[in-house]
Amino acid sequence: MDKNHKMDLDLPLSSSVSDEDAGGDTQTLTGRAVCHAGCGRPSRVCLCPHLPPSPLHTSATVVVLHHPHALHRNPLSTLPLLARCLANLHLLPGRRLRPSSTPLLPSAPSPNPVLLLFPSPAAADLASWCRSTPPSARANPTLLLLDGTWQLAKEMHAASLPFLSSFVVPVSLPVDSGVDGDSMFESELVVKKEPHKGCMSTMEAAARALRLLEPEGRGAEIEETMVRVLRAMVAFQAEHLQHRNIKPRPKMRKKKDIKREEEMKKNAGLV
Numbered sequence: 001m002d003k004n005h006k007m008d009l010d011l012p013l014s015s016s017v018s019d020e021d022a023g024g025d026t027q028t029l030t031g032r033a034v035c036h037a038g039c040g041r042p043s044r045v046c047l048c049p050h051l052p053p054s055p056l057h058t059s060a061t062v063v064v065l066h067h068p069h070a071l072h073r074n075p076l077s078t079l080p081l082l083a084r085c086l087a088n089l090h091l092l093p094g095r096r097l098r099p100s101s102t103p104l105l106p107s108a109p110s111p112n113p114v115l116l117l118f119p120s121p122a123a124a125d126l127a128s129w130c131r132s133t134p135p136s137a138r139a140n141p142t143l144l145l146l147d148g149t150w151q152l153a154k155e156m157h158a159a160s161l162p163f164l165s166s167f168v169v170p171v172s173l174p175v176d177s178g179v180d181g182d183s184m185f186e187s188e189l190v191v192k193k194e195p196h197k198g199c200m201s202t203m204e205a206a207a208r209a210l211r212l213l214e215p216e217g218r219g220a221e222i223e224e225t226m227v228r229v230l231r232a233m234v235a236f237q238a239e240h241l242q243h244r245n246i247k248p249r250p251k252m253r254k255k256k257d258i259k260r261e262e263e264m265k266k267n268a269g270l271v
Contacts, residue, residue, distance in 0.1 A: 040080055056087060061142045065096075066079060068094070097160040113169050115170075118172060119173070
C-alpha cells in the first residue's frame with residue numbers, strides 16, 4: 001500500500017491510523033492482532049495481498065455520502081477497502097447533502113456531469129446513458145453514491161434531492177425489486193443479505209459503474225481489481241460463518257404475500 005496516499009475524509013475510517021502507528025501488525029485492547037499497516041483488518045483475515053499496490057487513479061471523481069452509522073455500526077462496511085482501492089475518492093459523513101456539504105458538487109449544471117447512482121424511478125440505466133451520451137459530454141464525471149442500510153439510503157436520497165435535483169443526472173444499475181436478493185451463501189460478492197436482486201454493496205456498485213465510465217478500456221481492469229478485493233472479503237466472512245455452523249437463513253416471506261395467499265386459499269374454498 002502507498003502510505004502517503006491522502007484523501008478527503010471528514011470522518012476517519014474506523015480502520016485508519018496515523019503514519020506513526022502504521023508499523024505492521026499490532027495488538028488491540030482485546031488482544032487481537034490487527035494489520036494497521038495496510039487494510040486495517042484483523043491479521044488472520046488480512047486483505048493486503050488482494051489490494052492494489054497503490055490506489056487506482058480514475059478520471060471519475062467518486063463521492064460517497066455515508067450515514068454516520070455506516071462505519072461505526074457495520075463491521076462489514078466496504079468503505080475502508082474502497083478507500084484503499086481508489087485515489088480519487090471523497091467520503092462525506094452525513095444524512096443529507098447541502099450546498100455547503102462539499103465544493104466537489106456544483107450548485108448548478110456543470111460541463112462535467114454529476115451522476116447520482118441510486119435505483120429511483122427517475123434514474124436512467126447507466127449503461128444506456130453512457131451509450132447515448134457523447135464521450136465529450138461524459139468526460140471526467142463525478143459519481144455520487146449513498147452508503148448506509150437500504151432504508152437509510154432511501155432517507156438520505158429523499159433528504160438530498162432538494163439540493164441535488166437541479167444538477168445531478170440520476171442513474172442506476174439494474175435492480176429487480178420483484179426478486180429477493182442473494183446472500184453470501186449464494187453469491188461470492190454479496191457481503192450481507194440484499195433486499196432485491198441486483199442490490200449490491202457500495203464497493204461493488206462503484207466498481208460496476210467505473211467499468212462503464214472509465215475511458216480507453218480501463219474500466220474493466222479497475223472493476224476486476226476492486227471485485228477481487230471484495231471477493232476475498234466475502235470468502236473470509238463466509239468461511240468464518242461456516243465454522244460457526246451458521247446455515248443460510250430461509251428467505252423471509254412478506255406479510256402481504258402471506259395474506260394474499262391465505263385469501264386465495266379462502267376464495268378457492270368458497271368456489
